Amino acid sequence: MSAFDDLLAFQRQIEALSSVAERLGWDQETVMPRGAVEQRAEEMAAMEAVLHERRTDPRIGEWLDRAEAEDDEDARILELIGRDYRRASRIPSRLATELARQTSLAQGIWADARAKDAPEDFLPVLNDILMLKREEAAALADGGDLYDALLDDYEPGTTQAEIAALFDAMRPRLVALREDVLGAAHQPEPLTGHFPLKTQMRLARTCATAFGYDWTCGRLDIAVHPFSSGRWQDSRITTRVVESDPFNCLYSTIHEVGHSSYELGIDSDHAFTPLGRGVSMGVHESQSRIYENQLGRSRAFTGWLYQRMSDAFGGLSVSDADAFYETANRVTPGFIRTEADEIQYNLHIMLRFDLERDLISGRLDVEDLVEAWNARFLNDFGVAVDRPANGVLQDVHWAVGLFGYFPTYALGNVYAGCLHAALRAAVPDLDEALARGEADPAVEWLRENLQRHGGLYPPRELLQRATGAEISEKPLLDYLEDKFSAIYRL
Template identity: 55%
Template sequence: MRASDAFSELCGHFRQVTALSQVSGLLSWDQETMMPERGAELRSEQCAAVESAIHRLRSDPRIPDWAAAIDPKTLDPAGCVTLREAVRAHRRATRIPAALAEEIARVTALSQGIWARARAARRFADFAPSLGRIVALRREEADCIAEPGQSRYDALLEDYEPGMTTAVLSPLLTGMRPRLTALAERVAQSGHVAPRLEGRFPKEAQMELARRVAGTLGYDWSAGRLDLSVHPFSSGTGGDARITTRVVESDPLNCLYSTIHEVGHACYEQGIDPALALSPAGRWASMGVHESQSRLFENQIGRSRAFCEWLFPQMRAVFGDIGLTGPDALHAAVNRVETGFIRTESDEVHYNLHILLRFELEQALISGALAVEDVEEAWNAAFLRDFHRPVTDPADGVLQDVHWSVGLFGYFPTYSLGNILAGELFAALRAAVPTLDADLARGDASAALGWLRRNVHVHGSLKPPMTLVADATGHAPRSGALLDYLETKFAGLYGL
């Protein structure tokens, strides 16, 4: 077979893989937003069927023959990524029995509803059997795909953070703990009390504001939509990048900043070069890079003093009196630091401590060092150690996140890695766009989005994730920029 024919066959084959993966994503989106409750069992079979088809395509015996016929030197960068990822996907797929892939899809689809009901009932015991099955399946999968000498956890981490290992990641993340805990203690001892919003915040008004803010930050409404879900998320890519949020009528900041977070994810997906669509190069570089976009939008932009200058009158226009005197008071309110239980509602000072807790627990679960029946007790003990508050409600503890119910082991640490990368990228963005504060104060995020488009979004996965960030910032990523940003910001807000 000629090399050109082999490459054409390979590209066409993986367009089908990508398209079916996106269909799977749409099924999951529908399950979280629109599907009637009784549809869960049928949806689990649908997800299993799609996963089975994807698995067959990825393990197609023709892939090694196509790859052997292709000379990588003749390919452009996108072609090289396609070839590399095709070989990688085939290697991993052929190691996973089709029945195992189907069972993982089936069990995780069913477990989402079980988790949601257990969370509503506030009983971990109702979810524990499903979690036990998921952990067992993920361990089995990890044993299938792990390279010689690779841990189970690193094998699973590879799907979210290509090339990363816990040997590199753990010191990077745990190394932040001393400065984070010291900053949290200094804030707690400052005696400063940040203001709170007061007023009436109806659901319709919150959604109106969420849509207004999303559009202001650059979300393309012709390529997306906003819906409600139990746990906010972003789904899709290119011309169909959807987001969800949630509404708590007593707390409009929950809806607002959940939306901004998901807008960061969606703007990344909307900004990938359309020429890369349906190819392996047309996906995100890594989940750490993806989270860097959502966290940068949510925190460095959305919680900045400059953005609050624009946001304050918008909130007044939608809600009326919100109990705050102006943009300075809003800036203090949206950056309020307090020891809370919920990760998604956590302030920037405590957020990474939430992730470290989950990172350590899920490593222990996957390795077998922690039994599922002991995870609630282990969670509560770790939370008391790090946050000095006892967990009395599992909905505020081990049941609060959807991730384990859908089998996303290896995903949590990418949140903190994303924060680290956001710190690096924001420092470079500020240097490149000296008018940034003035722009944001008048509700103009175009220069910021343009810089991110050029330096991050458009490249898809053409560059390895750490290379992508290093090229944008001029050096290898490290945690110093994030920690410096946090200490400077909260020292000013809390008079430290």
């Protein structure tokens, strides 16, 4: 066997073990007994110790020195393995293992603190994780910017300066549109009533099927914080249920189907290689956001969903399909990011981006985080946070150490805006299919032009190949202004 073949065989085992570790995380968030938290933390730490040892095996460096690429695909595999090897080699085994242990423990502590509205129960462990993440960032940065080193894990090649410039460009139009919408004379009516859990979950499965979810390779479960998990032939989704708000469940499900479809849509030849996963979290979020919003909240699809929900719940409080479309896109100054409308969602991300940058840099201490969050939220949204579960405790990301992840949500929205413009140009009769509850034309276009490539191309190159244009915030902002001006009759 050649050095390239030896390297690929070794990498295949790393990828398989990583998938096993991910499945342990899925189990913890869905069906694991609550009393098993400490045991699972030790199991996760042990798995990470094994994985870190393999990821830093000196033989990888030797194989990389000797391996020869026969084509561009081989060259990309070597590039990605080399990147992972260099990053892993900078992190001490002790640190990698302790991060796995602490973040596993922290998930349960966060969930309990959120349920009890008790940030004081969570902040001490968050501080421990922050110290570990600062140490990790310092090891990765090698004298460079700490936050950029963490961001690079989720959106390779992007810096916080670029993110900040993008947000500065987006904020004025988003804020102006929000003010116009909230001040409009016409306001869509809310959806009211009681919507039983079992009926919501049946509808969630119906929506997932409409978006092409492959039930032979996945499943739907309930979690505190919706997520998807897995790849290749096993990608699972979760949702959450609020019996007064079925949109929470249904659109969380569609969102996670977008993530899962990306993983399941990657060319099977890339399985168990670095090409067999989403290339970045921004690209990943582009799939979940376009499924959820541009497609799932379109007038065409909501018309189909209105009839399904009316039948399932024995009627709805809104009068007809047109009113339902407006209700599904209703803009309100709510607290929760995952429930935010398309206009305000990015403003939620900007808040988290600034706070976590300050945490990593040391400009903000964990003990001051609640006060800082509440002050920033009041300034940005004009509403005082009523309780911690609706404020600093609402997201699981910091509990599991995902510092640098949040800005990829906004990047995903920008990418989705570009993809949606290209999709509409390529599939002009898309609404006819969506009105029948068939998202197949959109799913097939996204799979062909983006999903199947996995990690074959860097994020920006992949998006440019798919859309034929430079990436810009303009398509997203134009789409939002057109859509919500019509809904609110501006």
